[in-house]
Amino acid sequence: MRARTWHLGDARQSLVLASFADRLPEVVYWGPSLPDSEDLNTLAAASVTDVTGGMIDANAPVSLNPEASLTFPGQTGLTARDASGRPLAPSFRFESETASEHGLTLVFTDSSLGLRLGFELTLTPDSSLLKLQTRLDSADEIQVDWLAAPVLPAPAHLGEMIEFSGRWCAEFLTRRLPFAPGARLRDNRTGRTDHAHFPGLIVCGAETGNTCGEAYAFHYGWSGGHRMVAEELADGRRQIQFGHASAAMAPGHSFRTAPLYATYSPAGLNGAAVLFQRHVRDHLVKGARSPRPVHYNCWEAVYFDHRLDDLKSIATRAADLGAERFVLDDGWFGRRDDDTSSLGDWVIDRRKYPDGLTPLIEHVRALGLEFGIWFEPEMINEDSDLHRAHPDWVLGPADQTRGRQQLVLDMSRDDVRNYLYDHIANVLANNDVGYIKWDHNRVLPVVDSDQTEGVYALLDRLREAFPDVEIESCSSGGGRIDFGILERTQRVWLSDSNDALERQRIQHDAALFLPASVTGSHVGPRQCHTSGRILDIGIRAWTAAQRHMGFEMDPRELTPAEADTLRQVTVWWKANRDWMMRADILRLDSADPAVIAEQQLSQDGGRFAVFAAQIRTSDQILPQPLRLTGLDPEATYRITLTNRGDVSRLSRGAPLLKDRDLDVSGRYLMSRGLNLPWRFPQTIWVLEGRRL
The missing domain is CATH 2.60.40.1180 (Golgi alpha-mannosidase II)
Known part of the structure; x- marks a missing residue:
């Protein structure tokens, strides 16, 4: 059988694709690096499977986008309808290929339906991650309910998967599940990455541990809702699909998935984890401070009760303990005395700051600290000047259930993004601000990929205008952590839990994808505000020292002995941060x-x-x-x-x-x-x- 073949490979892994009779390509090999002498046509021929009783006369391929038109027996890679609502079942044929230094683009068309399906396939240099995207273009306006990033097979000899779930203050929970006939489907329709739906998956064997065994790891680099399918067909073949959440895309002519990152490891979970860590640290994140500054955040010290003298006193104490950055959290704007008002009114509260932020910033800068500030730009309170002026800017129906006393702004609108840019830029341009904590405290009322694209556009515009300002992604802690947001930020707030015991587990499992340099970890209060647990300063300080270290308590509560311990650990972290922030985290x-x-x-x-x-x-x-x-x-x-x-x-x-x-x-x-x-x-x- 005639076949076109392609090989993406390096010293760590090889991915071989074959297209039979110009149909969509399928993976005929993915695993340890193949020798240069390997004959790809032979591999393509060897991949053909048998047919026996009780089967149709040909096995529909687990292609990069399995097709309904070939009677594929599992989840197809595309679900779309024309303007009249009629389901589309395209039959794609090869059109073109374009090679690049580290990958290729393959294009297939169905001329009868006016559809064009493209696959952008890259093997990232140094970090050895497959970066895979699918694009669909239509001559006519259509509705796409599901478009998978390039679909990859899962091998038959590895019988387990590790998936990720969680909740507020318990992010990155892992669960091992056996493969079984049928589909494991997770459709995250919250509109953000979400605590309960980190978009990752690891296929492994029962014997796979941190340091031994094989693993195939996946991450969908998207900050909105996503869908994952891990399916074992009745014939035993398996496929892994990732894409945007079902029905998240508006009707149109062009549709594109986020990148799917994937890699093979012969050396346990760590072998995959270090590749993800290195890619984030060395290739994805841009503009991060070096060395990473010791962080101080005032949230759990004062909450909304902003008093200039107290904040100055706290900053002085934090600097004495070794802090190098002071972050003013929620409560500085509008008439923000609790979480019921003022989101959207991004102007300095003159009741609390009659002379603006300048006196506090000058005090912080005189201590040698960088000044940072909190925003939650995508949200709005009904009790705000912005909502009174523009109720039409709210995303979703008027009678929707509120979340944390707030609604969501429609980030797909140019006027909304322009308003937010102007107000944030005004604060940044008129104050010596080097850091933004960018929060996002509720799920969306509707599933809408345009919302995420709008957030990306605003972040990109701010990054271009203020390239020296670092941004942290926070979403009630770890509700928006993914490679899409990390392309635009320099730090993530892993969890709202500063409980060191809970943090140990969260940090341990997040290290499957995240390096220390972007992972914020803070020494919290003596009695943790989210768990009520009282922990010794030793484990609190050393737990924070395992990642990008910071403090988040009222430092005036520390006893002399506690302050001495924290100071010593901070000195140790500073002495080692240059190499530790570029180290591999090995579980x-x-x-x-x-x-x-x-x-x-x-x-x-x-x-x-x-x-x-x-x-x-x-x-x-x-x-x-x-x-x-x-x-x-x-x-x-x-x-x-x-x-x-x-x-x-x-x-x-x-x-x-x-x-x-x-x-x-x-x-x-x-x-x-x-x-x-x-x-x-x-x-x-x-x-x-x-x-x-």
Whole structure:
């Protein structure tokens, strides 16, 4: 059978496509890198499957967009209707191909329906991620209910998937599910990435762990609602589809998915995670401060009660503890005394700031701190001057259910975006502001991809006009974290929970996709405002030091001993941030499920830090050896227990690291592992390693 073939490959992986009889291409190989001598036509021929009783006479391919016209037995890659509502079942044929340095564009057409389907396929240099997009163009106006990004197969020998769910203050929850006949479908219609629907998936085996086994990882880089399909057909073949949420696209002539990022790892979950981390850190995020400044946010110190003298006092104390940026959170604008009013009125509240923000900013800048400020541009309160003037700017019906006392602005409108740009730009142009915390505190009342495109357009315009202003994506914590928003921002607020124990789990699972440099993590109040739990300053400070470190409490509540501990950890973080913010985060497979552990390995492999948090009491009495990963087995490393002074009086034995450093081989560290002193639950050990 005649076939066209294409190969995207590097030293890590190969993706081979074949188009039979000029039909849509299908993946005939995806896995470890193939040799240059491999014959692609042979691979195409070898991919053809058998037909037997009870089947139609040809197997419809799991192509990059499975077609209804070929009697595909599963979820098709396109669901569309013409102007009269008649379903469309196109039959696409090859039109053209265009090669680029790192990829290619393939175009297929159905001339009878006036449809053109294009696939943009790239293998990103250095980070080795497949970046895949689908575009559909129509001569006539049509309605697209579903358009999949290029569809990829899942191999038969890996029987599990890891999917992501969660909630407010518990983002990035992971669940392992077995593949089974039928479709696992998740249709996120909230209009944002959402706490409960992070757009990621990992296909793996039962034996796959952080450091071993195969994994195929996926992420849909889109900040609106998305849809995921993980399907096992009745014949045993499997497919993975991602795209915008169902019916999110308005009728038109041109439709485009967001990029689907995917990669293969032969070395466990970490092998995929570091590629996603590196891509975000080194290629996606632009304009981030280096070194990353220690962050202070005043929200959990004052909430809406803004008093200039208090804020100055707090800033002074934060600077003394090591902060390098001060962020003024919600409550500075309109008549904003609680969350019921003033969203949309982006003018300084002269009751609280009679001389504007200048006195506070001058005080902050005199302390050597950068000044940042909070906005929630996409939202509006009914009790606002903006709503009284423009109720027609609200997205959705008038009788919709409110969320957090607020409505949503229609970001697809030019006049809305112009209004927001003018008011935000006025604050930025007339005040020494280096940072924006950009919040988004409710789901949308309707599913609309134009809303997300409008947000992107506003962010792009602000970034162009104020390239030196960093932006953080916050959405009630981690409700909008994805590669689409990270193309336009420099930091994400991972969760509204500053509870260090909950943060340990959230950070651990978010590291499957996110590097430390963009992941904000703050030392919260002694008694956490979202969990009520009281935690020692040690685990609170060291948990924040695992990512982009900050504080978010009233620093005046700290005892002298707590302040001293926080100051010491901050000094340590500053001394190590240059290499840590460019390190790979490697999740460690702990033999004790009560321990969450990770290893941050420098780019040259010459140094690392290990964080091992005792989340709860262990089932066994002795600490289990902690095995490391990613080291040179023949090299010798010197291991230091950084917080040796935290050893408890109930640790009565003599583990070597209690008293001195340990010089051992990488092979020993990865095979046998480290004996750590016994410790109480809700505490953490921090270790440093250097290659000798």
